[in-house]
Amino acid sequence: MKQVLPFFITITLASWTLAQDVIELSFWTEWSADPTRTIGETLIAKFNEEHPNIRVTHRPIENEQFFTVLRTGFTSGEPPDVFQHEANNNLLQFVVPGEVEDISDWYAANGDRFQPGTDAAISYDGKQYGVPTGIATGTQIYYNAALLEENGIDPKALQTWDDYLAAFEKLKAAGVTPIAYANKFGWPGSQWFYAFLTRWVGAEKVNQLVARNCGYAWTDPDIVEAAQLYVDLADKGYFSSGMSSDDYPQATAIFFAGRAAFFHTGSWFIGETAADMPEGFALGMNRFPDIEGGKGNTDTFMAVLGGYAISKKGAEDPAKREAALTFIDWMTQVPQAQEFVKGAGSMSTVEGAVTPEVADPLVLQIIEEQINGNTGAVGFLEHVTPKAVGEDAIWMGSVGVLTGQLTAQTWMESVEEAAAAEAPTLVLEPACE
Amino acid sequence: MAKEGTKPLSQAIPQARAEIHRPSLSLTWQRVLPYAFIFPAFIFYTIFLAIPIVGTVVISFFEWTGISFNTIKWVGFDNYVALTRDDVFWQAIKHNVYFIAGGMTSIVVVGLFLAVLLEQNLPGSSFFRGIFFVPTVMSLVVVGLIFTLILSPELGLVNPLLRQLGLGHLAKAWLGDPQTALPTVIAVDVWRNFGLGMFLFIAGLKGIDAEIFEAAKIDGATPWQSFWRITMPLLWPVTVLVIILTSINTLKLFDLIYVMTAGGPNHASQVLTTWMYSQGFTYNKMGYGSAVAVVLLVLTFVFTLVQLRVFSRDTTGGAQ
Numbered sequence: 001m002k003q004v005l006p007f008f009i010t011i012t013l014a015s016w017t018l019a020q021d022v023i024e025l026s027f028w029t030e031w032s033a034d035p036t037r038t039i040g041e042t043l044i045a046k047f048n049e050e051h052p053n054i055r056v057t058h059r060p061i062e063n064e065q066f067f068t069v070l071r072t073g074f075t076s077g078e079p080p081d082v083f084q085h086e087a088n089n090n091l092l093q094f095v096v097p098g099e100v101e102d103i104s105d106w107y108a109a110n111g112d113r114f115q116p117g118t119d120a121a122i123s124y125d126g127k128q129y130g131v132p133t134g135i136a137t138g139t140q141i142y143y144n145a146a147l148l149e150e151n152g153i154d155p156k157a158l159q160t161w162d163d164y165l166a167a168f169e170k171l172k173a174a175g176v177t178p179i180a181y182a183n184k185f186g187w188p189g190s191q192w193f194y195a196f197l198t199r200w201v202g203a204e205k206v207n208q209l210v211a212r213n214c215g216y217a218w219t220d221p222d223i224v225e226a227a228q229l230y231v232d233l234a235d236k237g238y239f240s241s242g243m244s245s246d247d248y249p250q251a252t253a254i255f256f257a258g259r260a261a262f263f264h265t266g267s268w269f270i271g272e273t274a275a276d277m278p279e280g281f282a283l284g285m286n287r288f289p290d291i292e293g294g295k296g297n298t299d300t301f302m303a304v305l306g307g308y309a310i311s312k313k314g315a316e317d318p319a320k321r322e323a324a325l326t327f328i329d330w331m332t333q334v335p336q337a338q339e340f341v342k343g344a345g346s347m348s349t350v351e352g353a354v355t356p357e358v359a360d361p362l363v364l365q366i367i368e369e370q371i372n373g374n375t376g377a378v379g380f381l382e383h384v385t386p387k388a389v390g391e392d393a394i395w396m397g398s399v400g401v402l403t404g405q406l407t408a409q410t411w412m413e414s415v416e417e418a419a420a421a422e423a424p425t426l427v428l429e430p431a432c433e
Numbered sequence: 434m435a436k437e438g439t440k441p442l443s444q445a446i447p448q449a450r451a452e453i454h455r456p457s458l459s460l461t462w463q464r465v466l467p468y469a470f471i472f473p474a475f476i477f478y479t480i481f482l483a484i485p486i487v488g489t490v491v492i493s494f495f496e497w498t499g500i501s502f503n504t505i506k507w508v509g510f511d512n513y514v515a516l517t518r519d520d521v522f523w524q525a526i527k528h529n530v531y532f533i534a535g536g537m538t539s540i541v542v543v544g545l546f547l548a549v550l551l552e553q554n555l556p557g558s559s560f561f562r563g564i565f566f567v568p569t570v571m572s573l574v575v576v577g578l579i580f581t582l583i584l585s586p587e588l589g590l591v592n593p594l595l596r597q598l599g600l601g602h603l604a605k606a607w608l609g610d611p612q613t614a615l616p617t618v619i620a621v622d623v624w625r626n627f628g629l630g631m632f633l634f635i636a637g638l639k640g641i642d643a644e645i646f647e648a649a650k651i652d653g654a655t656p657w658q659s660f661w662r663i664t665m666p667l668l669w670p671v672t673v674l675v676i677i678l679t680s681i682n683t684l685k686l687f688d689l690i691y692v693m694t695a696g697g698p699n700h701a702s703q704v705l706t707t708w709m710y711s712q713g714f715t716y717n718k719m720g721y722g723s724a725v726a727v728v729l730l731v732l733t734f735v736f737t738l739v740q741l742r743v744f745s746r747d748t749t750g751g752a753q
Contacts (some may be wrong), residue, residue, distance in 0.1 A: 030477060068714045069717065070497060071500055071717070072714070073716065074500045074501065075499045075719075093498065093717060094500060096496065096504070097500050097501030097504045098501060098503055099500060099501050099504045184608075184609075184694070184695060184696055184697060184698075185697075212566045240586075240587050241586040241587055241606060241607065242585050242586040242587045242588070242606055242609060243606075243610035244609030244610070244697070244698045245581075245584070245585065245586065245606045245609030245610075245614075245694070245698070246585055246586070246587060247611075248586070250585060250587065250588055253588060254587050254588070259587065266725070267599055312634070316472075324704060339668060387715065387716040387717055388716055388718075390716075391716060392716055396697065396699050396700060397699065399697050399698045399699045400698065400699030402609075402698070403609065403610060403611050403699060403701070404611075405611055405698070405699045405701070406699065
């Protein structure tokens with residue numbers, strides 16, 4: 001017994017010392033569904049294996065609840081050490097109260113690995129508060145090529161909005177639902193509206209409007225006209241019948257079931273197709289077209305940037321900060337970034353990650369048609385306007401016009417009222433001269 | 434001289450004092466013991482109810498994003514003043530009233546009807562008692578998700594069924610139409626909760642002495658008269674209980690509405706709980722959301738108090 005006891009004490013102490021040396025990092029993401037969940041968890045397991053002194057614990061949270069849960073984590077004083085963000089206001093809501101670590105030092109040394117210009121949406125007051133990992137655009141329309149062919153519509157001949165309207169009418173006459181659409185939570189409707197805004201009034205005016213510059217207001221006639229373009233789609237019966245009650249997964253189900261010909265959503269849909277699209281489904285994609293008479297054009301796009309950030313808690317001591325930076329550094333290297341490009345159709349902002357060998361052809365199409373050589377960009381409005389504007393007045397109003405509770409005019413009046421009551425949170429454009 | 438077997442006074446008095454003191458120790462325990470039993474529940478209640486309520490009331494006087502206390506700012510009654518100008522807030526109160534009126538009335542009527550029916554010992558009564566109670570034990574989130582799918586205009590079952598029955602003109606976006614969204618959610622809530630009301634009524638019916646009915650029958654009372662003059666008055670305490678339970682449950686209902694409509698379309702089914710959540714957790718207005726919560730708390734308290742006062746009449750309902 002006398003010989004065994006010191007042995008056990010030594011083992012226990014050694015285990016305890018080793019355990020003390022392992023730095024625990026919590027990591028919260030939106031990777032709650034495949035393919036991102038599997039890719040993310042595989043990468044994290046690999047990181048943990050390669051870095052025995054760091055243990056990353058992943059908490060995937062469903063997309064629509066992610067930022068509520070994240071915010072609750074900050075409120076309760078138990079935020080994650082590292083977390084996903086969607087840049088602009090979405091990140092700044094945590095940066096401004098001082099809850100996010102300034103990583104300008106790391107970014108100065110390593111920021112050149114990311115696409116130029118992508119750092120603006122994650123910086124504040126001249127400091128860098130996160131890294132960009134991917135971009136998602138919302139100015140494209142997906143289509144079911146087989147269904148269009150059956151109805152004598154050539155998708156590549158759809159060049160202008162009028163071409164689309166003619167196609168919608170033809171499909172409707174044939175008894176086919178033109179557009180799969182589900183706007184229960186309001187954000188898909190806002191995406192339609194942003195696309196029309198971008199094309200009808202142009203990216204520059206949208207950005208000035210968001211910043212409350214130049215005397216622009218949401219009730220300006222051209223803004224209301226952009227809203228009317230969206231309302232017209234509902235009035236003409238082009239949307240699927242669950243437009244005001246179904247949610248996004250139901251819309252994808254309708255589209256994949258071949259019950260509607262078009263589906264307008266973000267570039268993230270390319271990744272979802274890997275998990276959900278039926279075999280043999282003929283998926284095609286066009287960029288959102290020009291609108292005759294509009295001031296915007298197809299050289300502008302709307303997009304959201306995603307990335308990682310470290311909370312103050314995640315940097316509470318130098319060793320933990322170093323571990324968090326090591327994790328971010330590892331995740332944003334080309335091999336890891338390419339896993340998301342390959343498996344999830346991501347448009348990585350890491351230089352050299354998106355190559356023809358690994359990227360989905362639709363991703364390459366978006367980059368070629370929309371990102372390369374663009375003449376302007378608009379952020380998703382919920383990320384560049386106060387929440388009462390972007391997530392309440394615009395989202396809810398985009399449902400209200402579908403049900404007849406609002407008109408384009410009264411919808412924009414409610415947006416203007418909300419915007420006038422809130423200080424703009426971001427100033428993206430220089431003030432008018 | 435003291436008799437044999439008796440003690441001298443000098444010994445008897447201290448002993449008597451000791452005997453008097455002995456029960457006083459037990460009396461102390463008797464006084465302390467209830468508090469000892471209450472203590473764990475009191476701690477639980479304080480931590481999980483009293484402190485959050487006080488915290489909510491305090492936060493309602495601040496402007497706060499809810500992310501960090503670095504940004505909290507005292508605004509006094511501004512949040513409450515803003516509530517008076519908030520159309521959605523008033524709309525939510527109105528919807529709460531509809532919910533209470535529609536939901537509570539339906540649960541009482543359906544629950545009572547089925548309880549009386551099942552107490553007639555018809556064939557299959559036991560089976561249906563169980564079946565009707567099943568929804569009550571189901572998670573509200575699960576119920577909400579199931580009905581959302583069933584009612585989906587594109588992927589659901591209700592509209593195709595209506596078309597099959599030749600009632601295609603009734604097919605609609607049940608949860609996407611401002612006219613039907615709230616009534617549909619109320620109907621689902623009733624479906625989920627009538628089983629509890631039914632069981633409480635059954636328990637109440639079993640407590641009524643059968644001899645009263647027999648006597649009434651001998652006196653020539655019809656079943657209808659027996660129901661209104663014996664059953665209903667004697668069930669009054671149970672009815673009060675069902676009404677109070679249902680209305681409180683309805684006032685605090687959140688998950689079913691959030692899952693089925695998220696308060697939409699465009700606030701058409703918004704109630705105080707969902708509006709409170711949206712303000713606090715979606716729009717980062719924790720102070721304003723707390724003000725909504727305080728109003729809800731006061732309304733629930735007043736509502737319950739009024740109900741207790743109104744219903745605290747003779748529990749036999751005057752049936753003699």
